[in-house]
Structures are given as C-alpha cells and as structure tokens.
Amino acid sequence: MKIAIASDGKGEESAVSEQAGRAPYFQIAEAGKIVEVLSNPFALGGGGAGLAVARMMHQKGVGEIIAGQIGPNMQDALDELGVRFRKAQGKVRDSL
Numbered sequence: 001m002k003i004a005i006a007s008d009g010k011g012e013e014s015a016v017s018e019q020a021g022r023a024p025y026f027q028i029a030e031a032g033k034i035v036e037v038l039s040n041p042f043a044l045g046g047g048g049a050g051l052a053v054a055r056m057m058h059q060k061g062v063g064e065i066i067a068g069q070i071g072p073n074m075q076d077a078l079d080e081l082g083v084r085f086r087k088a089q090g091k092v093r094d095s096l
C-alpha cells in the first residue's frame with residue numbers, strides 16, 4: 001500500500017506538515033521507502049485544498065495519508081474514497 005506523508009520539505013529529515021491540505025510536499029512511500037516526492041499544487045490559493053488533495057492522492061493509489069491534522073471536508077472526502085488518515089508529528093522518517 002502506498003502512504004502519502006504531508007511534509008514541509010523534500011527529504012526524510014523534513015517535518016511532517018501540520019496541515020495536509022496546505023502541505024508544501026507529499027512524500028509517497030511504498031514498502032517503507034520513499035518512492036516519489038510531489039509538490040502540492042493546492043498548497044496556496046483558495047478553499048477546497050483538502051478535497052483536491054484527497055482526490056489527487058486517491059488517483060495516485062495512496063491508501064493512507066499521514067499529517068498533523070486534516071480538516072472536516074478532507075476527512076469526509078477521504079472516507080468516501082476509502083483512504084485512511086493517521087495523525088503524526090515529528091520527521092517524515094519517523095512516520096515510515
């Protein structure tokens with residue numbers, strides 16, 4: 001299963017982002033290793049970031065998103081898409 005970790009930077013030493021919808025990056029892990037790093041195109045701008053991120057991650061085949069927190073709209077979208085959310089703090093490598 002692919003896991004997306006919302007992060008403040010591009011490396012495993014980066015902090016897990018507090019807000020998933022507005023995270024600057026998502027590090028995609030599979031089998032405990034980072035396989036892809038994505039810039040979040042929804043990090044800046046108007047509303048609806050959480051919903052858009054949920055859809056983007058689902059399209060990427062992600063089964064779980066890790067972040068400090070998510071908003072209620074993103075939670076609803078993840079539930080609908082069958083993507084789990086796990087709350088975490090610290091560094092990306094600690095979440096793997």
